[in-house]
Amino acid sequence: xxxxxxxxxxxxxxxxxxxxxxxxxxxxxxxxxxxxxxxxxxxxxxxxxxxxxxxxxxxxxxxxxxxxxxxxxxxxxxxxxxxxxxxxxxxxxxxxxxxxxxxxxxxxxxxxxxxxxxxxxxxxxxxxxxxxxxxxxxxxxxxxxxxxx
Numbered sequence: 355x356x357x358x359x360x361x362x363x364x365x366x367x368x369x370x371x372x373x374x375x376x377x378x379x380x381x382x383x384x385x386x387x388x389x390x391x392x393x394x395x396x397x398x399x400x401x402x403x404x405x406x407x408x409x410x411x412x413x414x415x416x417x418x419x420x421x422x423x424x425x426x427x428x429x430x431x432x433x434x435x436x437x438x439x440x441x442x443x444x445x446x447x448x449x450x451x452x453x454x455x456x457x458x459x460x461x462x463x464x465x466x467x468x469x470x471x472x473x474x475x476x477x478x479x480x481x482x483x484x485x486x487x488x489x490x491x492x493x494x495x496x497x498x499x500x501x502x503x
Contacts, residue, residue, distance in 0.1 A: 379491075381487075382487035383488055383491065385487035386486055386487075387434040387484045387485075387486065388434065388435050388440075388484070388487050388490050389433060389435060390433050390439065391432060392435075393435045393440055393443060393490060394443065396490070396494070397443055397444060397494075398447065400447075400494055401447035404498070435484065436482050436483065437466060437481050437482070437483050437484075437485055438462030438463060438465070438466045438482065439462050440490065441466040441469045441481070442461060442462045444465075444469065444474075445460075445469070448501065450497070452468040453468060453471075455467070456468050466481040469493070473496070474493055474500060475493065
Protein backbone atom coordinates (compact mmCIF):
# COMPACT_ATOMS: atom_id res chain seq x y z
CA UNK A 355 0.00 0.00 0.00
CA UNK A 356 2.82 2.37 0.90
CA UNK A 357 4.51 1.72 -2.45
CA UNK A 358 1.26 2.38 -4.31
CA UNK A 359 0.83 5.68 -2.47
CA UNK A 360 4.40 6.75 -3.22
CA UNK A 361 4.03 5.69 -6.85
CA UNK A 362 0.82 7.71 -7.26
CA UNK A 363 2.42 10.78 -5.64
CA UNK A 364 5.41 10.46 -7.96
CA UNK A 365 3.21 10.13 -11.03
CA UNK A 366 1.21 13.17 -9.95
CA UNK A 367 4.24 15.22 -8.97
CA UNK A 368 6.34 14.61 -12.10
CA UNK A 369 4.51 17.48 -13.78
CA UNK A 370 6.22 19.83 -11.29
CA UNK A 371 9.62 18.21 -11.71
CA UNK A 372 9.75 18.24 -15.49
CA UNK A 373 13.38 19.36 -15.48
CA UNK A 374 14.39 16.38 -13.35
CA UNK A 375 15.38 13.16 -15.01
CA UNK A 376 14.00 9.81 -13.97
CA UNK A 377 17.51 8.85 -12.94
CA UNK A 378 17.82 11.68 -10.43
CA UNK A 379 14.39 10.91 -8.95
CA UNK A 380 15.39 7.25 -8.60
CA UNK A 381 18.56 8.32 -6.84
CA UNK A 382 16.54 10.57 -4.56
CA UNK A 383 14.20 7.70 -3.67
CA UNK A 384 17.21 5.56 -2.71
CA UNK A 385 18.61 8.30 -0.46
CA UNK A 386 18.40 7.38 3.21
CA UNK A 387 19.52 10.79 4.51
CA UNK A 388 18.72 13.72 2.26
CA UNK A 389 21.30 16.51 2.27
CA UNK A 390 20.31 20.16 2.55
CA UNK A 391 21.75 20.81 -0.91
CA UNK A 392 19.64 18.05 -2.52
CA UNK A 393 16.51 19.33 -0.80
CA UNK A 394 17.27 22.89 -1.89
CA UNK A 395 17.74 21.98 -5.55
CA UNK A 396 14.54 19.93 -5.81
CA UNK A 397 12.52 22.43 -3.77
CA UNK A 398 13.57 25.42 -5.88
CA UNK A 399 12.78 23.60 -9.13
CA UNK A 400 9.38 22.43 -7.88
CA UNK A 401 8.49 25.85 -6.48
CA UNK A 402 9.54 27.58 -9.70
CA UNK A 403 7.24 25.26 -11.65
CA UNK A 404 4.45 26.14 -9.24
CA UNK A 405 5.14 29.90 -9.31
CA UNK A 406 4.23 30.38 -12.96
CA UNK A 407 6.03 31.98 -15.86
CA UNK A 408 6.01 35.58 -14.62
CA UNK A 409 7.56 34.73 -11.25
CA UNK A 410 10.24 32.27 -12.43
CA UNK A 411 12.86 34.83 -13.42
CA UNK A 412 13.89 35.96 -9.96
CA UNK A 413 12.36 33.29 -7.73
CA UNK A 414 15.53 31.39 -6.80
CA UNK A 415 17.38 34.64 -6.10
CA UNK A 416 14.68 35.86 -3.70
CA UNK A 417 14.56 32.50 -1.93
CA UNK A 418 18.33 32.43 -1.62
CA UNK A 419 18.33 35.95 -0.13
CA UNK A 420 15.66 35.01 2.41
CA UNK A 421 17.52 31.86 3.43
CA UNK A 422 20.85 33.69 3.69
CA UNK A 423 19.29 36.08 6.21
CA UNK A 424 18.54 33.06 8.36
CA UNK A 425 22.01 31.56 7.86
CA UNK A 426 20.82 28.56 5.80
CA UNK A 427 23.53 28.90 3.16
CA UNK A 428 26.24 28.98 5.80
CA UNK A 429 25.63 25.28 6.43
CA UNK A 430 27.48 22.71 4.38
CA UNK A 431 25.27 21.54 1.53
CA UNK A 432 26.22 17.96 2.33
CA UNK A 433 24.85 18.12 5.90
CA UNK A 434 21.71 16.03 6.41
CA UNK A 435 18.52 18.06 6.40
CA UNK A 436 16.25 17.79 9.42
CA UNK A 437 12.49 17.75 9.24
CA UNK A 438 12.37 21.14 10.93
CA UNK A 439 14.74 22.88 8.52
CA UNK A 440 13.06 21.19 5.55
CA UNK A 441 9.70 22.46 6.81
CA UNK A 442 11.05 26.00 6.94
CA UNK A 443 12.51 25.66 3.44
CA UNK A 444 9.20 24.39 2.04
CA UNK A 445 7.18 27.10 3.77
CA UNK A 446 9.44 29.79 2.28
CA UNK A 447 9.70 28.23 -1.17
CA UNK A 448 5.99 27.68 -1.68
CA UNK A 449 5.02 30.86 0.18
CA UNK A 450 2.75 28.95 2.55
CA UNK A 451 1.03 31.11 5.13
CA UNK A 452 1.33 30.10 8.74
CA UNK A 453 -0.46 30.86 11.95
CA UNK A 454 0.26 33.60 14.44
CA UNK A 455 3.39 32.02 15.91
CA UNK A 456 4.93 31.32 12.49
CA UNK A 457 4.12 34.89 11.44
CA UNK A 458 5.79 36.32 14.53
CA UNK A 459 8.71 33.89 14.79
CA UNK A 460 9.37 32.29 11.40
CA UNK A 461 11.74 29.38 11.76
CA UNK A 462 12.10 25.62 11.90
CA UNK A 463 9.98 25.01 14.99
CA UNK A 464 6.82 26.78 13.89
CA UNK A 465 7.22 25.79 10.23
CA UNK A 466 7.27 22.16 11.35
CA UNK A 467 4.15 22.70 13.44
CA UNK A 468 2.36 24.38 10.53
CA UNK A 469 3.09 21.49 8.17
CA UNK A 470 1.89 19.00 10.78
CA UNK A 471 -1.34 20.97 11.22
CA UNK A 472 -1.84 21.05 7.43
CA UNK A 473 -1.32 17.23 7.32
CA UNK A 474 1.71 17.58 5.06
CA UNK A 475 3.79 15.86 7.73
CA UNK A 476 2.04 12.80 9.12
CA UNK A 477 2.82 10.06 11.58
CA UNK A 478 5.15 10.05 14.55
CA UNK A 479 7.84 12.53 13.68
CA UNK A 480 10.26 14.88 15.35
CA UNK A 481 11.64 18.15 13.94
CA UNK A 482 15.21 17.00 14.61
CA UNK A 483 14.97 13.74 12.67
CA UNK A 484 16.66 13.43 9.30
CA UNK A 485 14.61 13.08 6.13
CA UNK A 486 14.80 10.36 3.49
CA UNK A 487 14.31 11.06 -0.20
CA UNK A 488 11.06 9.10 -0.14
CA UNK A 489 9.65 11.23 2.67
CA UNK A 490 10.77 14.41 0.90
CA UNK A 491 8.95 13.50 -2.32
CA UNK A 492 5.86 12.58 -0.32
CA UNK A 493 5.93 16.00 1.35
CA UNK A 494 6.29 17.77 -2.01
CA UNK A 495 3.29 15.82 -3.29
CA UNK A 496 1.25 16.76 -0.23
CA UNK A 497 2.16 20.43 -0.67
CA UNK A 498 1.07 20.37 -4.30
CA UNK A 499 -2.27 18.86 -3.24
CA UNK A 500 -2.60 21.50 -0.53
CA UNK A 501 -1.93 24.32 -3.02
CA UNK A 502 -4.61 23.04 -5.38
CA UNK A 503 -7.28 23.32 -2.68
